[in-house]
Amino acid sequence: MALAWMGPNADANLLQGIEAGQLGRRALDVGHDWEAYGLTLPADQVITGYMIRLKQQEFPQRVQHNFTNPDLLNTDQRKVFELVLRHFERSRHNLPVEQILLIVQGSAGTGKSFLMKALECERNRADNVEYSPTCMRPAPTIVATCNIRRRTVHSALRLPIRSTQLQPLNGKSFRSFQRSFSNTPGRCHLVVPGR
Ligand SMILES: Nc1ncnc2c1ncn2[C@@H]1O[C@H](COP(=O)(O)OP(=O)(O)OP(=O)(O)O)[C@@H](O)[C@H]1O
Numbered sequence: 001m002a003l004a005w006m007g008p009n010a011d012a013n014l015l016q017g018i019e020a021g022q023l024g025r026r027a028l029d030v031g032h033d034w035e036a037y038g039l040t041l042p043a044d045q046v047i048t049g050y051m052i053r054l055k056q057q058e059f060p061q062r063v064q065h066n067f068t069n070p071d072l073l074n075t076d077q078r079k080v081f082e083l084v085l086r087h088f089e090r091s092r093h094n095l096p097v098e099q100i101l102l103i104v105q106g107s108a109g110t111g112k113s114f115l116m117k118a119l120e121c122e123r124n125r126a127d128n129v130e131y132s133p134t135c136m137r138p139a140p141t142i143v144a145t146c147n148i149r150r151r152t153v154h155s156a157l158r159l160p161i162r163s164t165q166l167q168p169l170n171g172k173s174f175r176s177f178q179r180s181f182s183n184t185p186g187r188c189h190l191v192v193p194g195r
Contacts, residue, residue: 070118077115080104084119156180 073081080102090097106112154161158169158177169177 070122073115073118074111077111077118080115081118081122085122 070081084100084102087097087100104112104115158173160166
């Protein structure tokens, strides 16, 4: 917590109860059994190792609690839910549809993620899970992938991270991209949370 307070450009002297520059050297830090948390990786592998462990350990545990009951949606959530579901249904029956480009805005905790999960649950129910890639829910940041258990937009769509130049996909990445859409019957809904 103390490290988080420091933040970029924060004044370390303002940290309550901690002498500036003493973080990591106090008896509490030195005497703490850090290995009890499994932090045994060399420094350059800590982040990579942490992400791998997060995926292996937390990911499956969280998936088990992913059910969201659409009956709980409030009036505003239900408006969006019904609009998107109508679109789903028309696409599924090959009826003419216009592409939906929809932004759902709301301050923190107003139920945007809840709405997305409800939509996905409804799709899985209607489509019979095997069919579910018709709804992709990539996230813009790795933090969001942890919150809602999905891959990033860049990873899902094979977008370059370090360059603004789009190159044609080829070889392994092209085949893996094709595979990820291979169950998608014609149309795919892409739902991207805002952070
Ligand atoms: N209709 C609802 N019925 C019951 N609980 C709800 C409903 N909508 C949202 N919640 C609950 O409210 C909390 C906040 O919702 P949620 O995380 O979806 O908000 P958010 O808008 O995505 O927030 P943030 O922008 O911070 O990510 C969650 O615990 C969620 O389960």
